[in-house]
Amino acid sequence: MTVQFGVARAQPEVPLKSIHRIRFGILSPDAIRNMSVMEVTTSQIYDEAGLPVRGGLMDRRLGVVEPGARCETCDNTHDACPGHFGHIELVKPVIHVEFAKYIFDILRSTCPHCGRIMLRNDEISRYRERLERLSAKWKLLADNLVEKIKKRASERSTCPHCGMKRNKVKLERPYDFYEETENGALVKIDPEVVRERLERVPNEDLRLLGFDPTIARPEWAVLTVLPVPPPHVRPSIQLETGIRSEDDLTHKLIDIMRINEKLKIELEGGAPISVVESIWSLLQYHIATYFNNELPNVSIAKHRSGRPLKGLAQRLKGKEGRFRGSLSGKRVDFSARTVISPDPNLSINEVGVPIDVAKVLTYPERVNEWNVDRLRQLVMNGPETWPGANYVITPEGRRMDLRYVRDRKSLVDRIGPGWVVERHLQDGDVVLFNRQPSLHRMSIMAHVVKVLPGRTFRLHLAVCPPYNADFDGDEMNLHVPQNEEARAEARLLMLVQEHIVSPRYGGPIIGARQDFIIGAYLLTRKDTLLDREMVAYLLGAAREVGDIEEPAIMHPAELWTGKQVMSMLLPRDFTWVQPTAFRSTCADPATCLEDEYLVILNGFMASGVLDKKSIGAEQVDSLWHRIARDYPAGVARKWLDSALRVFLRYLDLVGYTIGIDSFDLPPEAYEEINGIIGRGEERARKYMDEYLAKTLQPDPGYTVEETLENRMAIELSKVREDATRVVEKHIDKRSEAYIMAKTGARGSLINLVQISGVLGQQTIRGERIKRGYRLRTLPHFEFSDIIGPEAGGFVKGNFKGGLGPVEYFFHAAAGRDGLIDTAVRTAQSGYMQRRLVNALQDVYVAYDGTVRFSNDAIVQFKYSDDFTDVSRSDHGKPVNIDQVIARVRQRG
Amino acid sequence: MAKSRRELSSLVLEHQYNPQVEVVPREEAKKILRSLRAKIWQIPWIRASDPLARVVGARPGDLLRLRRRSPMAEVVETYRFVVPA
Numbered sequence: 001m002t003v004q005f006g007v008a009r010a011q012p013e014v015p016l017k018s019i020h021r022i023r024f025g026i027l028s029p030d031a032i033r034n035m036s037v038m039e040v041t042t043s044q045i046y047d048e049a050g051l052p053v054r055g056g057l058m059d060r061r062l063g064v065v066e067p068g069a070r071c072e073t074c075d076n077t078h079d080a081c082p083g084h085f086g087h088i089e090l091v092k093p094v095i096h097v098e099f100a101k102y103i104f105d106i107l108r109s110t111c112p113h114c115g116r117i118m119l120r121n122d123e124i125s126r127y128r129e130r131l132e133r134l135s136a137k138w139k140l141l142a143d144n145l146v147e148k149i150k151k152r153a154s155e156r157s158t159c160p161h162c163g164m165k166r167n168k169v170k171l172e173r174p175y176d177f178y179e180e181t182e183n184g185a186l187v188k189i190d191p192e193v194v195r196e197r198l199e200r201v202p203n204e205d206l207r208l209l210g211f212d213p214t215i216a217r218p219e220w221a222v223l224t225v226l227p228v229p230p231p232h233v234r235p236s237i238q239l240e241t242g243i244r245s246e247d248d249l250t251h252k253l254i255d256i257m258r259i260n261e262k263l264k265i266e267l268e269g270g271a272p273i274s275v276v277e278s279i280w281s282l283l284q285y286h287i288a289t290y291f292n293n294e295l296p297n298v299s300i301a302k303h304r305s306g307r308p309l310k311g312l313a314q315r316l317k318g319k320e321g322r323f324r325g326s327l328s329g330k331r332v333d334f335s336a337r338t339v340i341s342p343d344p345n346l347s348i349n350e351v352g353v354p355i356d357v358a359k360v361l362t363y364p365e366r367v368n369e370w371n372v373d374r375l376r377q378l379v380m381n382g383p384e385t386w387p388g389a390n391y392v393i394t395p396e397g398r399r400m401d402l403r404y405v406r407d408r409k410s411l412v413d414r415i416g417p418g419w420v421v422e423r424h425l426q427d428g429d430v431v432l433f434n435r436q437p438s439l440h441r442m443s444i445m446a447h448v449v450k451v452l453p454g455r456t457f458r459l460h461l462a463v464c465p466p467y468n469a470d471f472d473g474d475e476m477n478l479h480v481p482q483n484e485e486a487r488a489e490a491r492l493l494m495l496v497q498e499h500i501v502s503p504r505y506g507g508p509i510i511g512a513r514q515d516f517i518i519g520a521y522l523l524t525r526k527d528t529l530l531d532r533e534m535v536a537y538l539l540g541a542a543r544e545v546g547d548i549e550e551p552a553i554m555h556p557a558e559l560w561t562g563k564q565v566m567s568m569l570l571p572r573d574f575t576w577v578q579p580t581a582f583r584s585t586c587a588d589p590a591t592c593l594e595d596e597y598l599v600i601l602n603g604f605m606a607s608g609v610l611d612k613k614s615i616g617a618e619q620v621d622s623l624w625h626r627i628a629r630d631y632p633a634g635v636a637r638k639w640l641d642s643a644l645r646v647f648l649r650y651l652d653l654v655g656y657t658i659g660i661d662s663f664d665l666p667p668e669a670y671e672e673i674n675g676i677i678g679r680g681e682e683r684a685r686k687y688m689d690e691y692l693a694k695t696l697q698p699d700p701g702y703t704v705e706e707t708l709e710n711r712m713a714i715e716l717s718k719v720r721e722d723a724t725r726v727v728e729k730h731i732d733k734r735s736e737a738y739i740m741a742k743t744g745a746r747g748s749l750i751n752l753v754q755i756s757g758v759l760g761q762q763t764i765r766g767e768r769i770k771r772g773y774r775l776r777t778l779p780h781f782e783f784s785d786i787i788g789p790e791a792g793g794f795v796k797g798n799f800k801g802g803l804g805p806v807e808y809f810f811h812a813a814a815g816r817d818g819l820i821d822t823a824v825r826t827a828q829s830g831y832m833q834r835r836l837v838n839a840l841q842d843v844y845v846a847y848d849g850t851v852r853f854s855n856d857a858i859v860q861f862k863y864s865d866d867f868t869d870v871s872r873s874d875h876g877k878p879v880n881i882d883q884v885i886a887r888v889r890q891r892g
Numbered sequence: 893m894a895k896s897r898r899e900l901s902s903l904v905l906e907h908q909y910n911p912q913v914e915v916v917p918r919e920e921a922k923k924i925l926r927s928l929r930a931k932i933w934q935i936p937w938i939r940a941s942d943p944l945a946r947v948v949g950a951r952p953g954d955l956l957r958l959r960r961r962s963p964m965a966e967v968v969e970t971y972r973f974v975v976p977a
Contacts, residue, residue: 144977
C-alpha cells in the first residue's frame with residue numbers, strides 16, 4: 001500500500017537503484033579533472049557590477065543558489081540544480097594533511113631509489129600469500145598483518161632490491177617530511193619529491209602495505225589538483241544592507257587561489273628558491289587549514305574579525321557537526337515541550353496536556369462510516385476551538401488548512417469515507433513522553449492523553465523515578481505517533497504500566513514515594529479508626545471497589561480500621577508477609593502484636609503498617625513488587641492508581657506538618673551527646689599528643705601522619721555514630737520528622753542527628769579539612785603541623801542550636817565541594833555512557849538466545865547464562881521458589 | 893622470558909577463577925557451529941599466544957571449550973576460536 005500525502009511533484013526520470021556497498025578511496029587528479037566542469041583561474045569572484053566573474057569561485061557553471069538565475073551547466077534553476085564541482089590546478093603539489101600519516105607509512109617502508117618495499121623477495125611472497133588468505137574473511141587479522149609488514153619493512157636501511165642505502169624519514173606533524181642524513185642533519189623533502197617517490201612504488205608492493213592501488217594510489221594523497229565544491233556547499237549570504245558575505249570555505253578558497261597565482265608569477269619570473277619555498281609553504285598552510293583548521297602545531301586560520309574559520313573537518317566533527325548535529329539529531333514535527341508539574345489524581349499511565357498544546361498537535365484520522373459524524377463535528381469546530389481539527393485531506397490527497405477555509409459548513413458536508421481529518425489531540429490518544437537525558441528505556445514511555453487547562457504537562461508522581469524527574473523547572477518532550485500501527489505499538493509495548501518492573505534489577509521502579517508513604521502509614525496504623533462517611537470517601541477516591549465490609553467496631557459507633565480500608569483494595573487472592581521498617585523485638589510474624597510484620601492473608605490485611613519497604617518505588621521483595629509481578633500489568637497499574645489516591649486522600653484529611661518540636665530532645669539526651677563529643681575529642685587529642693611525643697606506632701602500610709589522620713577520622717566519625725544512637729533513643733517516636741525518617745518517606749536518622757544532635761565531621765574530597773592558610777586551616781587557629789578536631793572541620797553544633805562562625809564556614813565549604821563533585825560526576829558518567837552506547841548499540845539477543853553483534857558474531861552463548869529477561873524476572877531470578885512454595889502450601 | 897608449558901599450567905590452570913579448557917575435536921566443532929548457526933569467525937576469538945590457549949596446546953583454527961562458574965547458572969559452557977599469534 002502506498003499512501004501519498006501532499007501534492008505529488010513531477011520528478012525527472014531518476015532510475016531507482018539500491019546501494020550495494022560503499023568504498024572509500026582517494027580521488028586521483030584525473031578523477032578530479034573529469035568530474036570538474038571548469039577550472040578556477042582567478043581569485044576574483046565578482047566584477048564591479050556584482051556579477052560572478054567567469055573562471056572565479058562563484059562562476060555560474062558551478063551551479064546557482066540564488067533564485068531566478070539559471071545554471072550554465074545543467075540549465076536548471078536553484079531548486080533543481082544539484083551543483084557541479086570545479087577544480088584548481090595547483091602550481092606546485094602539496095601534501096593532503098589528513099593523509100600525511102599514510103604517506104609517512106609508505107615512505108618509511110619503501111626504497112627511495114627503486115620504489116620497492118624494503119623486504120626480501122622470499123619475505124614478500126610469504127607475506128603476500130598470508131595476506132591473501134586472511135583478507136578474504138579475516139579483515140581484523142589482515143590489518144594486524146599489514147601493521148607487522150610495515151614494521152618489518154621500515155626497520156631495514158639497505159634495500160634488498162637495488163642494494164642502495166637509505167636515510168631515515170621523519171614526519172614533522174602535521175605535514176612536513178624530513179630525511180636524516182648520516183651526520184644527523186635533517187633535510188626537508190618537498191612535496192614534489194615525496195610525490196615522485198610515491199609514484200615509483202609498484203602496485204603489488206602497495207597491497208602488502210594495506211593500500212588498494214585501484215582506488216588509492218599513494219601519490220594521489222599529494223594534491224596537484226584541488227576539487228572546488230559548488231556554491232551549494234558554501235552559499236554566500238546577502239545581508240539587509242545589501243552587502244554580500246561569503247562562506248568560510250569560499251574565503252579559504254580565495255586565499256588558496258591568491259597564493260597559487262602568486263606562486264605562478266614568481267616561478268615564471270624566476271624568483272630565488274627561498275622566495276618560492278616560502279610562498280609554497282604558505283600554499284601548503286592554506287590548503288591544510290581548508291581541510292582542517294584545528295591541526296596541532298599549526299596556527300589557526302582566522303577571519304578578518306578574528307573569528308576562527310571553519311574547515312571541512314570542522315563541519316563534520318563534534319556535537320554540532322554534520323553527523324551528530326544534522327544527521328543523527330533531526331528535529332521532528334508533532335512534538336511539544338513544556339514544564340512539568342505533578343498531578344496525583346491522574347493515572348500513572350496518563351499525561352496531562354495543556355489545551356493550547358492539544359490544539360496544535362494533531363492525529364490524522366481516516367474517515368469511515370462509523371466516525372464520520374464525530375469527525376464532521378470536529379471539522380465544524382475548526383482549529384480555534386478544542387476539540388477541533390486543523391487540516392483535512394481530500395481523497396485526491398489535497399491538504400486543506402482549516403484556518404483559511406471560509407465556509408466550513410459546505411466543506412463538512414463533503415467529508416466522507418476516504419477523507420482524512422487531522423484532528424486535535426484528544427483524551428485517550430497515545431503519545432510518547434520523554435525526559436532527557438534518555439539513559440534507559442524508561443526515559444521514553446507511552447502515556448494516555450488527558451487534556452487539561454493550564455500550561456504545563458502534568459504527570460503522576462509515581463512515574464518520576466523512571467524519568468528521574470522533579471518539578472523544580474524540569475521540562476519534558478511529547479511526541480504524537482501518526483498512524484494506527486505506531487499507536488498500537490506504543491500502547492502495547494511502551495505504555496507506562498508495561499515498565500513498572502525495571503530491566504535493571506527486576507524490581508518495580510515505579511511505586512509510592514514521600515507523601516504516599518506517610519499517608520499509607522497513617523492509614524494503616526492501629527489507632528486509625530474511621531466512620532462510615534470517611535470510609536466511603538476514601539473508597540470513592542479508589543473509584544473501583546466492591547461493597548464495604550463489616551465494621552471492626554459495631555458499638556457505640558460503627559468504626560472501620562485503616563487496615564480494613566486497605567483490605568478492601570487488595571486483590572482477594574493475595575497473600576504476603578514481610579517485616580516492616582518498625583521491626584525490632586518480634587521474631588515471628590504470626591505472634592507479633594506490635595505491627596512489626598506486614599501480614600496479608602487472602603486479601604485481608606491482618607497486621608503491620610505500610611511503609612517504604614512494602615509499597616515504595618525501587619523496593620524488591622515487597623508488597624508492591626509482588627502485586628506488580630503476580631498480576632497483569634493493567635491490574636497492577638489500577639491497584640497502584642487507586643491505592644495511591646486513597647493514601648493521599650487520607651493524608652489530606654488528617655493533615656501532616658512538622659515543626660521545630662519534632663526535633664526536641666530531653667536535656668539528658670544533650671548531656672549524653674556532650675559527653676560523647678567530649679570523650680571523642682579527648683581521644684582524638686590523645687592521638688595528637690602521642691604523635692607529638694613520637695610514640696604513635698604507624699599502622700602497617702601507612703606513615704605516622706597517615707596513621708594519625710586515620711585514627712582521628714575514626715574517632716570523630718564514632719562520635720556521630722554514638723550520637724545517632726542517643727538521638728534514636730530519646731527522640732519522640734510520634735514526632736512527624738521521626739515518622740518520615742522511619743517509614744522512609746523522606747530524610748533519615750542521620751538528618752535528624754544533624755538537626756538536633758551533632759552535625760559532625762565536614763569533608764572536602766573525602767578528607768578532613770586541611771587546606772587554607774600556611775600551617776593552619778583558618779586564622780582562628782594556632783600554627784601547627786597537625787590539625788585538631790575543630791580546625792579539621794568537626795562541627796559540634798547542630799542545625800537547631802546553630803553553628804559557630806568557624807563551623808558555619810567549614811559546613812559551607814563542604815557543601816560547595818559536594819556540589820562541584822556532583823557536577824563533575826554527571827559530566828564524566830555522561831561521556832562514559834555515550835562511549836558505551838556507541839560501542840554496544842548493535843548488540844542484540846537473537847531468537848536462539850545468543851547475544852550477537854550486527855555481523856552475527858557471538859558475544860555471549862546464552863543471554864545472561866540462564867536466558868533470564870530481568871524485566872520479566874523476580875529480582876534477577878527466573879522463579880521465586882519461596883513464593884511458589886508458599887502459594888502451593890496455602891492452597892493446601 | 894616465555895614460561896614453559898609446565899610452569900604455565902601451574903600458574904594458569906590452577907587458579908580458582910580459571911575456566912576448564914579443552915580443544916574441541918574437529919567433527920564435534922562442526923556440529924557445534926551448525927547448532928549455533930554460526931561461522932567459525934563469529935565465535936569470540938582467542939589468540940594462540942594466550943596462556944589459556946597455550947596451556948592446552950591449541951593451534952590457530954582450533955575451537956576451545958571453556959567451562960566456568962557463573963553467578964546466574966551453575967556452570968556455563970562457552971567457546972573460543974583460536975586465531976594466530
